Amino acid sequence: MRLFWYLLVAPMTAVGVITGAILFQSHAALSPVLESADQQHVPLASTQSLEDLITIRDRLLSEIEKQPPTLIAAASGLGGPTPSAITHQLHAVAVRIEIEEMARENLSKAFKLAEEAVRLGNKTTLTSATQAELQRLYQLWDQAVAALSEIPEESFLSQQAIAKRREYEANRAYVGYYYDTIRSGFLKKIAESTGLGDRVHLTVCNLQRECRRLRGNQPPASxxxxxxxxxxxxxxxxxxxxxxxxxxxxxxxxxxxxEDAGKIWVGSEYSLRAIMADMISYSGNIATNQLIDYLGFDYINRVMRDRGYNTTRVNTKLVGESTYPANLGTGPNVLTTDELTDMMVGIYNNEHPGDDLILDALVKQYDWELGYEAIKRPAVWIGEKTGQNSKVLGTTVGVNIQGERYIITVAINYTGSEPAVKQAVKGVVDHLIRHRGFGG
Known part of the structure; x- marks a missing residue:
């Protein structure tokens, strides 16, 4: 039962009683302490299960039944708690029972959805699954997560629900990656329109992290x-x-x-904010190298791992035309358009302290030759970071389309063709406008 009706004792005459019923609904009446007939305090927190709560409820109901009518008790000098005191205790227990019953139902619902998802597919079958199968799998894990999210913190089942929710969220994300990817066919056509189709790495996500991708999990040449x-x-x-x-x-x-295009000079002092802004807005190599010294390669890469970016690594300082900085580092720098796009989504969502400062630098981007040039109304450019060397040309750019914000990241191997990058960005923007989102 979700709600409980309880008998109340109220004075009517010297020998008369009347019974009534109260429907308990408000969670605000939760009481941390229950009192029994012998005045012993029973902390509600001492209960361990729904069954314990039901036992307490039944005991309190029994106590109500044993209470003499109010006026008779007063005239005879009988002790014991007043009916209203016991009723208050019942109210607290009733509310908690309702919470636990609903929590148990939601946990059971989540388990059943997860069991169905496991029967339908696993990591070994996702690569060959159809779009309809992936859609159903994603829906099942999503519904399971939603059911677990309905279990409140005060429930006995909250810790179990939290652990399972993390597990199911990971499963949802894993399935979601394949589900998004199988719906990304339009990106292949956009890549082919650049004339450099097999060299294009392309990821686009909205700020809710629904994404489409082409080679998004494969690192570009640089x-x-x-x-x-x-x-x-x-x-x-x-x-x-x-x-x-x-x-x-x-x-x-x-x-x-x-060599670089930044405004930071060696031998001078600058604030950390100014150095970061120079690195992003003006793509300053000197600024980047100084921040790498300040942070250390190990620290940077630990932050990447901690945030779930298992491919992105900063191993080497930036080199201009010919001059190598001190303490250069060892090994190539690596990232994917998938991970970079997710980082940008986090920045635009302001998910971490300091994201607003990075966003400010992105909006003040000095290089307008790629994404900025490609994005035309009704779409609106909202910030960008570009990148180019002898191995790659690319950009990660924010765009607002009819009130929905997206991040588009393009990297094309072994080209200096700005028209190709702009064509890729424009193709994605046109698709989003035409379909009012990803479509399908």
Missing amino acids: PASLIKVPVAIALMAKLAAENISPETKILVSPGNWT
Whole structure:
């Protein structure tokens, strides 16, 4: 039963009683302490299960039945709690029973949905699953997560629900990746329209993290200056973790000099915020190298791992035309358009401290040759970071289309063709406008 009716005793005459019923609904009346007939305090928190609560309820009901009518009790001097006191206790128990019954129902519902999902598919079958099968799998895991989310923190089942929700969310994300990917056929046509189809890496996501992708989980030949976004994210993580002001000034070491278009000079002091802004807005190599020194490769890569980015790694400082900075590092820098796009989604959602500072730098981007040039009304450009070297040309750009914000990341291997990158961005924007979203 969801709700419970209880007998109340009220004075009518010296020997008369009347019974009534109260429907308990308000959770605000939860009482931390219950009182029994012998005045012993029984903490509600001491109960361990729904069955314990039902036992307490039945005991209190029994106590009500044993109580003499109010006026008789008063005239005879009989002790014991008043009916209203016991009723209050019953109210608290009734509310908690309702919570636990609903929690049990939601947990059972989640388990049944998960069992059905497991029967329909697993990690070994997803690559060959049809779109309809993937859609059904995604819906099942999504509904299971939703059911677990309905279980409140005060429930006995909350810890079990939290653990299962994490598990089911991971399963939903895993299935969701394949479900999104199988619906990404339009990106192949867009890539082919550039004339460089097999070299194009392309990911587009809305801020709810629904995505479409083409080779999005495969690293391009190089991240070029797109790697500066992870460096900015790691900087903000350190400032937040160590309570460091972004206005703190540091000296830019002469050893970090290399050719670049930034405004930061070696041998001078700048605030951490100014150095980060120069790295993002002006794509400053010197600024990037100084922040790598400040953070360390290990710290940057630990932040990436902690946030679930298992491919992105910063292993080497940035080199301009010919000058190598001190403490260059070892091994290539690596990222994927999938992971970079997700980082940008986090920034635009302001999910972490300091994201607003990175976003401000993205909006003040100095390079308008790629995404900015490709995005035309009714779409609106809302920030960008570009990257180019001898191995890749790419951009990650924010766009607002009819009130919905998206991140589009394009990287094309072994080309310097700005028209190709702009064609890819424009193709995605046109599709989103035409279909009022991803469509299908």
